[in-house]
């Protein structure tokens with residue numbers, strides 16, 4: 001019997017796959033032992049969601065991912081289809097939020113998500129590059145054009161917002177000089193599709209529309225944190241997102257400081 005936690009206002013995260021299709025040099029995927037990873041058993045997934053449904057448990061946000069790539073799961077389509085179907089009246093999960101590198105989000109998966117788009121709060125796409133040259137440094141072995149094609153397919157066929165799309169660029173030494181290109185590229189794509197958008201450099205203000213997100217790198221080595229903060233501030237200033245470079249940590253709002 002799966003223990004059911006009755007925290008309907010909380011966020012629930014379930015990691016479908018702790019494997020990833022990539023091994024980006026800055027990621028824990030390169031640091032965690034391969035044999036400590038795995039795919040969630042689809043029967044456990046169905047049991048979990050089925051028991052939530054039967055018990056009347058509702059979580060406002062459901063994150064079907066952890067540190068791996070959920071869409072790599074060999075049964076990803078079936079698992080997502082089961083989740084969407086059980087949640088068709090949004091009685092289990094208010095909003096589903098997925099974070100992916102987009103490379104495996106082919107038309108079949110996208111069409112499934114589009115069918116149930118009313119259940120999705122946001123799709124976060126990890127990109128971190130505007131050219132194949134830089135993409136090869138941050139996502140070795142992967143094709144940027146495939147990720148872009150998959151995202152654009154979803155954007156073109158989406159008929160409501162949410163789901164919001166978050167185009168994420170983590171500011172790193174490997175890619176910081178490409179931030180301008182990234183902003184230009186996605187601004188043109190979104191504008192070309194007639195979509196309004198916002199540009200963030202922190203989680204605040206709330207992402208109410210599609211968002212181009214220049215995120216500070218969370219380094220695993222505390223000694224590098226200062227450098228990543230300085231680089232992040234420099235990029236935000238260079239993009240015109242802030243008018244001066246603050247001495248302390250760059251935060252979007254006072255509310256966030258509290």
Ligand code: SF4
Pocket residue numbers: 020021022023024027028029067068069101126139
């Ligand atoms: S795609 Fe994301 S999860 Fe996978 S290795 Fe790269 S940074 Fe890590």
